[in-house]
Amino acid sequence: MASPLRLTVAATAESGMTVDAAWGAVVATFERAEAAMSRFRDSSELTRLNRLAGEPAGAVSRDLVRALVAADRARRATGGRFDPRIVDALERIGYAGVSQGSALASGAGPGWNSRILERRGRRGPVALPVPVDLGGIGKGIALRWAARDLDRRLAAGPAADGYLIDAGGDIVASGSPGGTGPWTVGIEDPAGGTEALAVVAIRDRGAIATSSVRRLRWEHDGRTLHHLIDPRTGEPGGDGLSAVTVAAPDPAWAEVWSKALFLEGSLGIAATARARGLAAWWVTADGILEMTPAARVRTTWVSSEA
């Protein structure tokens, strides 16, 4: 959340969607997502719900409920590797937004198999027993909403070639950049090099997301820390890894799996990624780029093989 946005549209002059209209739609979608899900806004719905410490909220927007349900589904699908109930851990290591309340206030602690939100019936009041951080998955969900909105706008008029939305390195793309060929996305070098480590093709429709410790690292109590918390330990995880990138049809799932695989660490990531059939690339702490077979077929260029 709160990431720089960039929109690239490949459209003909006869397209029913102007670039300005498309940009306005994307910005509005992300604003809507921030208002619902941001941990860094005092006025966001999520901040209000987190501060209730397990008490049911009177009215919660459909956007936030959908996001919380999606996060809970991601928790189950990843076996608990992805779990947004890490606010206390983030604040303890110095990565704090506005105050979200604490799990201590509600007396609840997350067992990985317990649901993230409580709700009586499909329309009953919603409660969060433990404060939740929707940072990474929230950006993926916002991209999902923005892409669907652009799809509707493109379908309403003469066909456009395609679009690409970049939200701080999480990307969703559709169509092609100029009538022929796929969108091409570079995988950033987490060591700070200017050249991409590899180039990936997105054909027709797809998303790509990266979890990395490159930008968010800080010193706290004499330790070098980062923001990718392992829910099992409450500490920064991903031993032996610098960055993990995942390509998937949906941007929210690309984000979820990039984080879940990162927390597998360098010893477990290959087996887990292959077992799940994921298109994943990862950079070890030694700077070595590795990838699954599903990722290889999408890779059009590798720096180390050039």
Place this chain on the structure above:
Amino acid sequence: MTEVRRAGLSVPAHVGVLVGLSTGAYALTLAAVTGFQSSAETASRAERAPTIAAIGEMVAARDSLQDRLDQARAAYEAAAGGYSSAGLEIAGLEARLAELAAAVTEVSGAASSLPSSVKLPRVSGSVATVRAPVIQATTGASGG
């Protein structure tokens, strides 16, 4: 004594009885001897029967053994033939190894006659650096 007068023949009766008695005795003796001989032969056959049976079994066993020997001989001859052909192949391989050894010797000899350094002519031209293809975006960490 009564004389029996027959035309052309005059044989005293006591002679006839004696001849008849002798003939009968002979016949009886002959029959006894024949019976004795028959019994003796039967007993002899009975005594010889186990031996004859044993001889028959030995003949059958010998025939069976002969069959097995014939089969073993055929298998041996087949194996001997395979061994012979393998020997021919090995001989062929050894010949080829000898040829390779000769070729290696030639190469070594030729290599030893090469100069230790060769001056190459100047080459002018441009070296192309392979760069990453054009990309529309970069995926990386945003800290979100």
